[in-house]
Amino acid sequence: MELVIGQTQRSMLAYASRGSYLFFKDSFCLRKLSAFRTAGYHRSAVFRNQAAHDNGPLTLSSLGIKHKVESGKKDKVVLLESSKSAVKISSVKPKTVKNSWTRPVAVKDAREIDGAPFAVKSFSELGLSPLLIDRLEKEQLTMPTDVQSAAIPTISQKHDVVIQSYTGSGKTLAYLLPILSEVGPLKKPIEDERSGQKPSIEAVIVAPSRELGMQIVREVERLLGPADKKFVQQLVGGANRSRQEEALKKNKPAIVVGTPGRIAEISAAGKLHTHNCRFLVLDEVDQLLSFNYREDMHRILEHVGRGPVAKPSDMLSPLVRRSERQTILVSATVPFSVVRAARSWGSNPLLVRAKSVVPLDSVSIPRATPSALNSVAESTSSSVTQGAIDSLPPALKHYYCVTKAQHKIDTMRRCIHALDAKAVIAFMNNTKPLKDAVFKLEGRGMKAAELHGDLGKLVRSTTMKKFKNGELRVLVTNELSARGLDVPECDLVVNLDLPTDSIHYAHRAGRTGRLGRKGNVVTICEQSEVFVVKKLRRQLGVAIQPCEFTEGKLTVQEEEEKKLEALGPK
Numbered sequence: 215m216e217l218v219i220g221q222t223q224r225s226m227l228a229y230a231s232r233g234s235y236l237f238f239k240d241s242f243c244l245r246k247l248s249a250f251r252t253a254g255y256h257r258s259a260v261f262r263n264q265a266a267h268d269n270g271p272l273t274l275s276s277l278g279i280k281h282k283v284e285s286g287k288k289d290k291v292v293l294l295e296s297s298k299s300a301v302k303i304s305s306v307k308p309k310t311v312k313n314s315w316t317r318p319v320a321v322k323d324a325r326e327i328d329g330a331p332f333a334v335k336s337f338s339e340l341g342l343s344p345l346l347i348d349r350l351e352k353e354q355l356t357m358p359t360d361v362q363s364a365a366i367p368t369i370s371q372k373h374d375v376v377i378q379s380y381t382g383s384g385k386t387l388a389y390l391l392p393i394l395s396e397v398g399p400l401k402k403p404i405e406d407e408r409s410g411q412k413p414s415i416e417a418v419i420v421a422p423s424r425e426l427g428m429q430i431v432r433e434v435e436r437l438l439g440p441a442d443k444k445f446v447q448q449l450v451g452g453a454n455r456s457r458q459e460e461a462l463k464k465n466k467p468a469i470v471v472g473t474p475g476r477i478a479e480i481s482a483a484g485k486l487h488t489h490n491c492r493f494l495v496l497d498e499v500d501q502l503l504s505f506n507y508r509e510d511m512h513r514i515l516e517h518v519g520r521g522p523v524a525k526p527s528d529m530l531s532p533l534v535r536r537s538e539r540q541t542i543l544v545s546a547t548v549p550f551s552v553v554r555a556a557r558s559w560g561s562n563p564l565l566v567r568a569k570s571v572v573p574l575d576s577v578s579i580p581r582a583t584p585s586a587l588n589s590v591a592e593s594t595s596s597s598v599t600q601g602a603i604d605s606l607p608p609a610l611k612h613y614y615c616v617t618k619a620q621h622k623i624d625t626m627r628r629c630i631h632a633l634d635a636k637a638v639i640a641f642m643n644n645t646k647p648l649k650d651a652v653f654k655l656e657g658r659g660m661k662a663a664e665l666h667g668d669l670g671k672l673v674r675s676t677t678m679k680k681f682k683n684g685e686l687r688v689l690v691t692n693e694l695s696a697r698g699l700d701v702p703e704c705d706l707v708v709n710l711d712l713p714t715d716s717i718h719y720a721h722r723a724g725r726t727g728r729l730g731r732k733g734n735v736v737t738i739c740e741q742s743e744v745f746v747v748k749k750l751r752r753q754l755g756v757a758i759q760p761c762e763f764t765e766g767k768l769t770v771q772e773e774e775e776k777k778l779e780a781l782g783p784k
């Protein structure tokens with residue numbers, strides 16, 4: 215059936231219900247639009263109108279569009295009347311690729327996607343399963359963030375995606391919710407569900423640090439509810455491996471969350487069966503691409519979601535092989551290395567941001583130039599810098615304070631008092647000096663603790679718990695253990711050592727100002743390092759103001775600022 219749409223005055227984008235047409239931006243001329251299978255069932259369609267878009271979240275009502283769904287028919291029809299044009303969307307049989315042992319998978323044609331529904335008023339407009347909506351309401355999670363509004367429908371329609379949005383903008387739920395809508399006890403009833411199907415692992419989530427891995431496990435447990443916690447299993451390093459293997463056997467979880475080394479280790483031992491896995495999520499993916507995870511990541515990518523090939527005729531084409539598993543890459547920063555990975559591990563991946571969903575191939579992210587191999591120069595490459603800028607929470611305030619190396623801790627203590635900060639994360643580049651920093655802070659009566667990879671799992675989780683419940687005021691840590699960490703109460707980030715580039719600056723800064731909250735970032739440096747702060751300031755396009763802490767107050771050094779500006783860029 216051909217859908218013909220009259221010209222409309224506005225460039226609009228619409229998502230429609232199951233099995234219907236997806237049509238997209240640009241003034242709709244008379245043309246055939248190809249069908250597109252949606253796994254999730256929308257009870258509404260959301261239009262994007264460029265004009266209205268800039269005035270905040272878009273919903274049908276905000277666009278003056280009334281919609282109703284005629285139910286009871288096999289194919290649903292969503293009638294949309296707008297003041298400008300009447301558009302009738304009717305259902306069509308989607309094209310699917312079906313194999314003997316995999317679920318029907320729509321052959322993806324990302325060219326059809328141009329924009330996504332924007333911030334909608336509630337999760338129930340995003341086609342999530344009713345059971346999951348109930349759980350969200352019980353957890354007082356009612357309104358999706360922008361990146362969630364864009365990511366949830368896109369993932370539900372079986373696209374491989376790269377989710378990029380600034381730190382603390384809700385990327386974790388952006389991928390967890392569509393997965394929980396399809397997998398585990400909260401999933402939608404699936405028409406072609408074969409009864410008595412052996413429970414198997416259907417989603418693998420990989421995180422670069424134990425803390426982040428455990429944080430994601432707690433988020434899944436929170437959503438599943440106390441009775442269904444066993445559907446998710448942690449496979450993080452540092453924990454007892456045989457206990458993890460016993461739990462896998464006993465609980466047969468639908469979702470596993472872990473660090474690359476431990477997942478690869480248990481998979482290699484033949485104790486982790488992920489060939490039927492439908493989702494592979496790589497959280498903080500730019501970290502997971504680093505050299506030290508190479509072997510483990512290779513194993514995970516080669517095995518997760520790679521179904522058994524029963525007979526030669528089942529040999530899957532490269533496209534279908536890749537499309538049998540949905541690959542979801544997540545990070546606040548998306549340097550070229552992530553783009554390259556998405557292209558090789560996914561099929562027609564889409565770049566999902568807070569306000570847009572576009573084919574990844576349509577975004578020009580230049581390669582890091584060979585000369586940018588060293589970290590400081592690397593951040594001069596526009597892709598890296600752009601990634602950092604995109605990852606900075608908008609409500610943050612940035613300062614720097616000059617002092618001698620031996621006075622840094624004392625300066626930080628004065629900074630904490632001046633800002634009356636309650637939960638401070640202080641970053642250093644190496645593990646060794648962390649203990650000394652804690653010792654000095656404790657010596658001045660400030661409750662502090664160190665967090666790094668050399669500590670045992672128990673010490674690390676106890677430290678995190680104490681920090682989150684306010685028993686500790688300062689957490690002194692290094693880069694890796696802080697990636698993705700979510701401590702909503704964190705109101706101050708201090709750089710005791712300069713970050714190596716703008717991306718690292720942005721990820722550190724993003725530990726505060728979570729989900730739009732206020733936050734301060736203070737970099738304490740020596741005079742000889744001021745030029746690096748200026749470079750970061752230029753690359754990030756944020757005001758990192760010179761300041762000092764005297765008589766219990768933070769004062770911005772205006773004249774110093776003017777002097778610096780007068781010197782011009784170095």
Ligand SMILES: Nc1ncnc2c1ncn2[C@@H]1O[C@H](COP(=O)(O)OP(=O)(O)OP(=O)(O)O)[C@@H](O)[C@H]1O
Pocket residue numbers: 355356357358359362379380381382383384385386387545546697698699700702724725728729
């Ligand atoms: N729709 C929502 N409504 C209310 N709170 C939310 C919502 N989505 C996420 N949150 C909360 O916001 C905080 C930040 O979410 P999350 O950690 O997923 O952000 P992120 O973008 O993954 O951050 P990072 O880039 O640092 O990993 C969490 O405490 C989370 O529980």
